[in-house]
């Protein structure tokens with residue numbers, strides 16, 4: 505979609521109705537989710553023929569199924585029996601070994617969704633539309649990008665590549681398709697899904713919210729809209745302090761110590777973006793003379809990353825150059841429900857969706873992706889948490905973000921909330937998100 509849908513609404517204001525008008529919520533259920541591309545699973549979740557993942561959105565349950573050995577041999581169809589409507593698969597993932605059978609009256613489908621058999625078909629003799637074409641499981645559009653399988657319920661949707669627009673051009677150098685999960689955590693969060701998106705698609709909150717290990721007061725996060733999608737990058741207006749290993753706040757003595765301090769904080773409190781191979785590179789960086797020019801520090805850092813990955817049997821992405829890394833910035837909001845922060849070590853990737861019809865609950869997935877030697881990828885189980893309190897102790901950095909969520913969710917409903925006074929420079933992704941939402945939800 506082009507930028508033409510972006511109207512000229514104020515960049516510094518969002519009406520409170522955007523958050524609390526029940527008609528908006530209804531419009532999202534009816535007109536947004538059935539028409540947008542959504543990340544249904546990782547391609548690596550479908551490791552063998554017959555493997556399936558179930559992806560539920562609002563009232564619909566969709567099965568994404570591996571039908572052959574080729575990368576394109578992936579289909580998606582509705583997880584609903586064409587006899588009386590029973591949900592076919594109740595597990596979230598598994599294998600369809602021969603046929604997909606309904607346990608109610610035993611109708612069966614092939615793994616590609618074509619009808620296999622009806623039990624006692626002669627009882628329907630003379631009835632119309634009892635042929636295979638009429639009784640196949642209704643298909644859902646499928647696309648692949650970034651190591652994800654995407655689905656779209658709209659049969660007339662634009663291709664995934666068109667929908668993503670310029671996003672892959674910025675993120676492909678990181679080779680997200682070759683990343684694998686280090687962990688995958690899901691929170692059933694007692695807030696509207698948009699509140700979480702807006703906590704992660706801007707960096708203006710970093711100084712006040714993330715105050716425990718790095719002082720972000722001198723960081724700025726200008727945002728840029730890319731059609732429906734948006735991103736922000738980071739720039740510094742002066743040195744930032746960090747808490748040293750003894751717990752004392754101090755200024756880094758060199759560029760390399762500044763880089764190390766930021767990554768070390770992420771490594772210890774987030775468990776994403778800065779992972780073990782990257783920290784090995786960062787630790788080596790500290791051995792450079794303190795007066796090494798910044799450009800040389802960054803060039804050396806890239807060399808160390810490549811070397812550390814090579815030691816671990818991983819080829820560092822050849823197109824992940826200093827230039828491409830800088831161009832990609834910090835954080836990408838892929839409309840409507842995904843946020844990707846790419847890094848040299850991997851990526852932190854979020855996915856949000858409403859929890860059924862409830863405007864006060866959402867399903868919030870978080871993946872830490874890394875680069876692993878083929879065959880040595882971690883075996884990851886999906887940890888599920890009921891609410892932010894249940895998540896406590898998992899990830900200190902994210903818990904700083906989570907501490908705002910319910911308070912914002914409640915606050916925007918207050919009669920005392922006049923509307924959001926968005927930062928026109930650093931909260932561009934928030935404003936752009938609402939403009940894109942309006943494009944889909946207006947009647």
Ligand code: FES
Nearest residue numbers: 585587588606609
């Ligand atoms: S509902 Fe599935 S076979 Fe009857």
Ligand SMILES: [Fe+2]
Nearest residue numbers: 703710713905
């Ligand atoms: Fe944050």
